[in-house]
Amino acid sequence: MLFGSQILCKGETGPTVAELQLRLAGFRGTCWDGVYGPGTELQVITFQRDYMKMDNPTGIVAEDTFEALDRFAQEFVIDFSALACPECQCQGFGKNRFRHQYIHGKPKIEQFHKCEYPGVHKAILHTYRAAQFYAKQMGLSLPIISSGYRCWIYNDKKQRSTTNHLGKALDIDFPLKAGEDKRDDCRRCDSFRGILVEKCNFQLGWGANNMKSLEPANIAPSWIHLDVRCYEPKYLADKYFVTTAAQLDTHLTHG
Ligand SMILES: [Zn+2]
Ligand SMILES: [Zn+2]
Known part of the structure; x- marks a missing residue:
């Protein structure tokens, strides 16, 4: 599956970006339009700062952020x-x-x-x-x-x-x-x-x-x-x- 296997950053488009936008819907949040714009970057930065406790959030989704997204989903289970x-x-x-x-x-x-x-x-x-x-x-x-x-x-x-x-x-x-x-x-x-x-x-x-x-x-x-x-x-x-x-x-x- 694509999600988690490629680095995502501003300018990227496509279904993987839309999935990212949905995953981060509660971290600020934007439309799930599949376009990695400033709103999506802010979502990623917010997640990195608040959940991942990064001192210098990158706004770029690499392996560490994908892993954290996975951890986040497993930590907060939906009944x-x-x-x-x-x-x-x-x-x-x-x-x-x-x-x-x-x-x-x-x-x-x-x-x-x-x-x-x-x-x-x-x-x-x-x-x-x-x-x-x-x-x-x-x-x-x-x-x-x-x-x-x-x-x-x-x-x-x-x-x-x-x-x-x-x-x-x-x-x-x-x-x-x-x-x-x-x-x-x-x-x-x-x-x-x-x-x-x-x-x-x-x-x-x-x-x-x-x-x-x-x-x-x-x-x-x-x-x-x-x-x-x-x-x-x-x-x-x-x-x-x-x-x-x-x-x-x-x-x-x-x-
Ligand atoms: Zn109600
Ligand atoms: Zn019913």
Whole structure:
């Protein structure tokens, strides 16, 4: 497999670069367009500085950085059983229904797109890994998945009409410690949202295109909702959605 066998640096293009951009979606982050520009260089520098603890980050992906990416993926494991749709007959990740269908009476935009995407988006999952890393670095416990995929069978059962958790979103949370109450939970979620904005380049809300979004505290007070709903359709192509850990880390360089 190509990923991990060639040096990558600014100016490079192609699918290996796109995979790199997805892997580093939580380290600042940019579009996974396969073009190694300044945004990608910043992702690499951030990963090298924060995760690899390099004093002089190079912004170039050579063997040491590929190995670190591999280590990073193995260190922050994603529990796909926690991601799967709860209590329903969709096998966990929808039935690929409602493509290009929108909530009745609403504008035809991604916010109202009813599509059951075929899995959870790679960028959200790799970003969740970065969130775990930054939480650990701050001395917090690792955030857990509190809600992943929710298909329309489940939505209907719960009388929900949001399209958010059809593969583009993830809710994470920090379990309460002994003696803590909900206010502590809300405070911690709020301060961690700040970290996600600063370190991972999230926006609060959905103002800008092609950025990762966080639900503001008035919508998600005691949990943290991450999504990729503001990306253009080409960044939401089926190939970016996965249902297993093996699919997520397809290009891992196992030695
Ligand atoms: Zn379901
Ligand atoms: Zn959510």
